[in-house]
Structure formats: C-alpha cells, structure tokens
Amino acid sequence: MNVKEASLISYLVNVLDGKAEMPSYLFDEFADLSRKALEKHFTRKKEDFRLRMSNVGKPLCQLQMQAKGVEPEKPSHDFIVRMIIGDMLEALVIVLLKAAKIKVKSQHQKVSLGVGDRQIEGEYDIELDDGIYDIKSVSPFSFTTKFNADNGYDKIKQSDSFGYISQGHGYGMAVNKPFKGWIAINKTTGEIVFTDAKHTDKEKKEVYSKIYNTSVALLDEKPFERCFTDIEEVYYSKPTGNRTLGIECSYCPYKHNCWENLEFRRQLPSKGKNPKWMWYTKIDPKWMEENVQ
Secondary structure (H helix, E strand, C coil), rough: CHHHHHHHHHHHHHHHHHCCCCCCHHHHHHHHHHHHHHHHHHHHHCCCCCECCCCCCCHHHHHHHCCCCCCCCCCCCCHHHHHEEEEEEHHHHHHHHHHHCCCCCEEEEEEEHHHHHHHEEEEEEEEECEEEEEEEEHHHHHHHHHHHHHHHHHHHCCCCCHHHHHHHHHHHHCCCCCCCCCCCEEEECCEEEEECCCCCHHHHHHHHHHHHHHHHHHHHCCCCCCCCEEEEECCCHHHHHEEEHHHHHEEEECCCHCCCCCEEECCCCCCCCCCEEEEHHHEHHHHHHHHHC
C-alpha cells in the first residue's frame, strides 16, 4: 500500500468515525462531473473511427474492423448504464482524493501524441504530484487477479485487450510526465487500490513502438489477421474436443465476423446447477453424442 492509498483509506475511516467531513464545494464538483457524464452518453453523436489514446492499445484486428466500418454487435440496453456508473465512480474517486488532501494538479486534460505523421489524441483522468494516473472501475475478477494482485502491472500486461498499458503510457508521453499507474475501484465492493506502473525508458520505448506499429498497420491497411486463436476446452484435465473463445475475443464486438458458427452455451461438460456461459467456436459431434442425451 503506497502513501496516497493509505491517506485515502485513513480519510474514509475518519469519516466513518465522525472525525472528518467532505467540504461542500466537492459536492458541487461531484454534481458537475456527474452531469458531464450524463451529457457525454445521452447527447453524443456517432463519430467516424479515429485512433485515440483510449483505443490505440486494443488488438489490431479489432481496430481494423472498426476502421473499415464493419458493423459491431449492438450492445445490450444495460451497456450505457454500466458506462455511466463507471464515469460516476471516476468522479467519486476524484473528489475523495481531494477530500483526503491528496494534491490533484490537473484533471481531464486533452493531450496529443505525435506518432509518425499522425497525432493521437486523448484525455487523461488525473495528474497527482508525481505523475499521471488513470482511474478504472473494474469487475471483482479484474480487481483481484490484476489490479490488486502482486505484480499487478505485469498481470495487466499479460492480458490487455482493453489497451490499458498503451493508453496510460500514451498520456504520459504526450505531456512528458511519468505514467504512474491506475487508481482502480472494485465496482462491487467499493475497494480502491493504487496499482503502480513500470515507467522505465525500456518500458516506454516498448509501448511507443507498439503504438507506432499499430498506427502504421492501419495507415498501410495491413491485411487482416486474427490476433488470437481459439482454445481447446479442457475439463478436469481431460480434453473434450470442443473449442472456445479466450477472454480477449469473448468481449470483442466483432467476434462474429472472425468466427463463424459461434454458439453461446452453458459450459457443456459441467454438471453443476448453474454452469458459466461460454462462446464455443467448435462443438465436437462425437463428444455431444457420448455426453448429451
């Protein structure tokens, strides 16, 4: 636990003990940030594709689909609610930091990073006294296995289909300040953790190279290739003959364009009362014949 995280937790404990309050001007700031979140989601118009900090780290195959105007899956009606909740939790973190007397030097600043002949724009969440931070509201699974895990940065990097690494370092490089990491809030439990980023020269060069290569690939219209393969289903150490999508593809809105005959089913070999849902790319007829009556 770093000093900032400890200060934030101490403030919240003092509030519960009746030893601290939140200044009234922060109520107004939270209301203003919440209003902007509603405006963003309920008044924005559909925009043409462009490479931005928020998407530059996503898988190239997904960006190629988007750039070509391929129609993505239509999100469910609750998608917009989840997005608003995320923005409002971000607003909450900002006012909590200020109430805990953690110095916020700037917030929601628009930036631009020159990459070859292209400018990649974005807007970082917050700058504290030691650098840039990105605020993320995350699922309990991501909170536990990535942001609050030992070597959290490496865990995020191992499976980063949302492009958090490139996004964060992109902000830092755009303003020539270190990207210090993430302030993650568990959407279910309310836990907050500071996850440190690696900001060595080697790491920044690696991230910039990835951003550059993505930019060049899109400009040159590199032939489309899947970025990931499907996975052999193994249940209790025994292969079933079926194949499923990995987590990187499961959340992609273009997965039906990559994988024909996708089937969304309860985990087939499970005998539990409520098996988890899986995306199947292949269901072995022999396995079905032997196991499904």
